[in-house]
Amino acid sequence: MVRRYDFLVIGSGMAGMSFALKVAKKGKVALCCKTGLEETNTYYAQGGIASVTKTTDQFDKHIEDTLIAGDGLCDRQVVEMVVREAPEQIHELISWGVQFDKDESGGFDLHKEGGHSDFRILHHKDSTGAEIQQSLIESIKKHPNIHVFDHHFAVEILTQHHLGQNVTRHSDNIECYGAYILNLKTRHIETFLAKTTLMATGGIGNIYQTTTNPLIATGDGIAMVYRAKGTVSGMEFVQFHPTALFNPNERPSFLITEAMRGYGAVLKTKSGDCFMQRYDARGSLAPRDIVARAIDTEMKVNGDDYVCLDVTQEDADKTREHFPMIYKKCMEMGIDITKEMIPVAPAAHFLCGGIKVDMHARTSIRRLYAAGECASTGLHGANRLASNSLLEAIVYADLAAKDAMAQVESLKYEERIPSWNDEGTRLPEEMVLITQSQKEVGQIMSTYVGIVRSNLRLKRAFDRLDILYKETERLFVRSVVSKEICELRNIINTAYLVIKHAQERKESRGLHYTIDYPDKNPI
Ligand code: FAD
Ligand code: SIN
Numbered sequence: 001m002v003r004r005y006d007f008l009v010i011g012s013g014m015a016g017m018s019f020a021l022k023v024a025k026k027g028k029v030a031l032c033c034k035t036g037l038e039e040t041n042t043y044y045a046q047g048g049i050a051s052v053t054k055t056t057d058q059f060d061k062h063i064e065d066t067l068i069a070g071d072g073l074c075d076r077q078v079v080e081m082v083v084r085e086a087p088e089q090i091h092e093l094i095s096w097g098v099q100f101d102k103d104e105s106g107g108f109d110l111h112k113e114g115g116h117s118d119f120r121i122l123h124h125k126d127s128t129g130a131e132i133q134q135s136l137i138e139s140i141k142k143h144p145n146i147h148v149f150d151h152h153f154a155v156e157i158l159t160q161h162h163l164g165q166n167v168t169r170h171s172d173n174i175e176c177y178g179a180y181i182l183n184l185k186t187r188h189i190e191t192f193l194a195k196t197t198l199m200a201t202g203g204i205g206n207i208y209q210t211t212t213n214p215l216i217a218t219g220d221g222i223a224m225v226y227r228a229k230g231t232v233s234g235m236e237f238v239q240f241h242p243t244a245l246f247n248p249n250e251r252p253s254f255l256i257t258e259a260m261r262g263y264g265a266v267l268k269t270k271s272g273d274c275f276m277q278r279y280d281a282r283g284s285l286a287p288r289d290i291v292a293r294a295i296d297t298e299m300k301v302n303g304d305d306y307v308c309l310d311v312t313q314e315d316a317d318k319t320r321e322h323f324p325m326i327y328k329k330c331m332e333m334g335i336d337i338t339k340e341m342i343p344v345a346p347a348a349h350f351l352c353g354g355i356k357v358d359m360h361a362r363t364s365i366r367r368l369y370a371a372g373e374c375a376s377t378g379l380h381g382a383n384r385l386a387s388n389s390l391l392e393a394i395v396y397a398d399l400a401a402k403d404a405m406a407q408v409e410s411l412k413y414e415e416r417i418p419s420w421n422d423e424g425t426r427l428p429e430e431m432v433l434i435t436q437s438q439k440e441v442g443q444i445m446s447t448y449v450g451i452v453r454s455n456l457r458l459k460r461a462f463d464r465l466d467i468l469y470k471e472t473e474r475l476f477v478r479s480v481v482s483k484e485i486c487e488l489r490n491i492i493n494t495a496y497l498v499i500k501h502a503q504e505r506k507e508s509r510g511l512h513y514t515i516d517y518p519d520k521n522p523i
Pocket of ligand 2: 045046047048256257258259351385386387388389
């Protein structure tokens, strides 16, 4: 089956949905996602979205905080643009029905998180992402120009390669004509021809054993673009959230928002030692890379599987009021956070790099945009400031929407794209061939490519991954395409990029710390 759309959007998170709502005034939009509309990283966001909204705060302070967190690798022009654009995008969110908490005076109730010099995080209790996701879904469902294709898995983007032409990493004229998309209900691959395509596939957390990301976060968009010979950057900068609830049998790991530390919670060892002051004068509210490394060190020194977050000294009613979801979750595990410390450990959380885009959200492939967590914009540099990613997603979706709307009328569908060819393929003999390999990738990445790295660990990870890569490619060519095998390929591809970029960075900077090069190189 061939479908034709002015705008193809792959991903139903903050980036994909806000883009769809904007471009829908200019043409027909296909919005596809691989499970239900709600299952996104966006939905799970707790802390909120950063923006200067009060008179005592300043754009310059938010810019400076972002640059400091980024450890020398942010693109200053991008940072300035995103920070200054934030209030307008917040208004747009509110116009779609998103409700941010207010204080008694009617102003926004602002939280503070690690690395921020002021209170500037707009939030909806401790479930900001769910509030955003649900409000946008309601607007999407009402829009006559947006057709939702849930349970549709994008397998590959379409380029000149599918017309039999030679496309290499040196080709500077690659164009995207849409995507092959697997309808998970009929199990058929449909051809979606599009004048423009937005990649908004989110994060990569599931290349690790422990992650705060939902199961959809398997790096699909990054892997698809890399295979299509597009440019990817900054993959070594994987952010580990310091405080995921320690509960080894749970996937994804439940997040204990950084806002709780902004509110007064303190990190302690199991025995009650407030260790953070030994690592950074900002204590528990130091930037995430510093806190995650400090926790990693304490866990190793003490032989513990977790450290603790102590909020018991704060007013119990206020704690319940500010963090109702966390309170309820911990109570279900038998922990009353107003009386007992919360066991926490770091978990893979966010990717700063991804598909390289310019300040119009254009990728290196024409007619293809990227926004949100799968994009590498230059905002985060070597480390993301908390709550800057929802902001980045909506600002870059807006940039992409403006550019795509300006281009769309001059573009045509590429009608010569052939249908997907599955001749000679059959169902895999055993699913265990896929599921076990996926587990192995997680173990390799968490063991060798985590918070602290070394040349030897990276080499070992590379060699182990290479075996899985070869096995999986052999399996892929003879198998009927399924979500499971595609995700495994994408996980392996994304893990490979993280390792390769980590090997190329011969210094420690931001989120990338290696014992072989503990210092920073001059910039
Ligand atoms: P997502 O919201 O992840 O959406 C990805 C979409 O892509 C999904 O619809 C998925 O189905 C689809 N998709 C993926 N692959 C395919 C495929 N092959 N085919 C079809 N569809 C596909 N950031 C903040 O700024 N503030 C916070 O407070 C905050 N808290 C967070 C808490 C948690 C627990 C997590 C996990 C993240 C948090 N983040 C936070 C990060 C932030 O939520 C994400 O970076 C952001 O929501 C990403 O949005 P997105 O639109 O790029 O992708
Ligand atoms: C959190 O609430 O701690 C997560 C915020 C973020 O990842 O930006």
